[in-house]
Each structure stands twice: as C-alpha cells, then as structure tokens.
Amino acid sequence: MPTTRHASAGILADQNAAKREEIVGLLTRAYWMEMETVMSYLAQSAYLDGIRAEEIAEALDQDVEEELGHARRFAGRIKDLYGTPPGTFDMVHEQASLQPGDPTDVVGVIRGVIEAEAGAIEHYNRIIEACDGVDWATQDMVIDILRDEEGHLRQFERYLREFE
Numbered sequence: 001m002p003t004t005r006h007a008s009a010g011i012l013a014d015q016n017a018a019k020r021e022e023i024v025g026l027l028t029r030a031y032w033m034e035m036e037t038v039m040s041y042l043a044q045s046a047y048l049d050g051i052r053a054e055e056i057a058e059a060l061d062q063d064v065e066e067e068l069g070h071a072r073r074f075a076g077r078i079k080d081l082y083g084t085p086p087g088t089f090d091m092v093h094e095q096a097s098l099q100p101g102d103p104t105d106v107v108g109v110i111r112g113v114i115e116a117e118a119g120a121i122e123h124y125n126r127i128i129e130a131c132d133g134v135d136w137a138t139q140d141m142v143i144d145i146l147r148d149e150e151g152h153l154r155q156f157e158r159y160l161r162e163f164e
C-alpha cells in the first residue's frame with residue numbers, strides 16, 4: 001500500500017478509505033465477470049457448429065474483444081483506487097450455462113449469453129449506486145460499460161426471438 005496520499009476530496013481521500021475498499025471489492029468481482037465472459041465467449045465462438053450457429057459465433061467472437069476491453073478498464077480502475085487486480089488463483093467461476101456442451105445448441109448458448117449479460121447489468125447497476133456522491137469517475141466508467149452490456153443483452157434477446 002502506498003504511504004503518501006494527497007487527495008483531499010473524492011474516493012482517493014483518506015476519509016473515504018472504507019468506501020474505497022468496498023468499491024474495489026465490487027470492481028474485482030466485475031473484473032472476474034468480464035474475464036469469465038471472455039473465456040466463455042471465446043470457447044463458444046470456436047465450438048458452435050452448423051449453419052444456424054455461424055452468425056452467433058461471429059457475434060461472440062467480436063464480443064470477446066469488447067469484454068476484454070472491459071476487464072482491462074476494471075483492472076486499471078482497481079489500481080487507481082490503491083487496489084490490486086487479482087491473480088488467477090483467485091478466479092471466480094459462475095457461468096454454468098456457458099460450458100461447452102452440444103455445439104449445435106445455439107439457443108442454449110444464446111440463453112447463456114443473456115444470463116451472463118443480465119448478471120453483469122445487475123452488478124454494474126449496484127456499482128453505479130455504490131459510487132454515487134463519492135466516486136464519480138468509477139461511476140462514469142461503469143455507466144459506459146453498462147451501456148455496452150445493455151446493448152449486448154438486447155442483441156441476444158433479438159437473436160433469441162429469431163431462433164425460437
């Protein structure tokens with residue numbers, strides 16, 4: 001931990017140390033959600049098979065880059081808040097519905113993606129609320145990322161409607 005802190009206001013100020021710790025915890029969870037999403041989308045985009053799957057695989061492949069970008073932003077913000085981005089030994093796994101199974105089960109994958117995106121949206125709303133009044137920069141960043149996840153959710157909701 002650094003020994004010199006200079007900010008007199010905002011989330012870097014000493015009087016907000018407890019809040020800062022809370023936000024770093026929330027950001028760490030967000031970081032894992034993004035990293036797991038990168039791995040799930042990467043695996044599914046490679047594994048999905050069949051004519052019906054092609055477009056979904058392509059969309060997921062593009063999303064890998066975007067989700068990795070989110071993870072990068074969360075890691076950077078954790079560092080800026082005097083935190084430490086976690087190492088792989090602390091990795092969290094939650095995406096049961098995105099484990100590769102039947103490569104032609106496109107609808108199953110679409111549902112898994114919707115579940116992951118909805119989970120991210122829920123968690124990011126929580127972070128945005130936790131930041132209110134004390135950490136505007138994290139709030140601004142997470143609002144930006146939330147917009148992406150809402151876009152992803154809507155995209156896959158439209159796919160689902162088409163496939164059902």
Ligand SMILES: [Fe+2]
Nearest residue numbers: 034066067070
């Ligand atoms: Fe993301």
Ligand SMILES: [Fe+2]
Nearest residue numbers: 117148149152
């Ligand atoms: Fe997403």
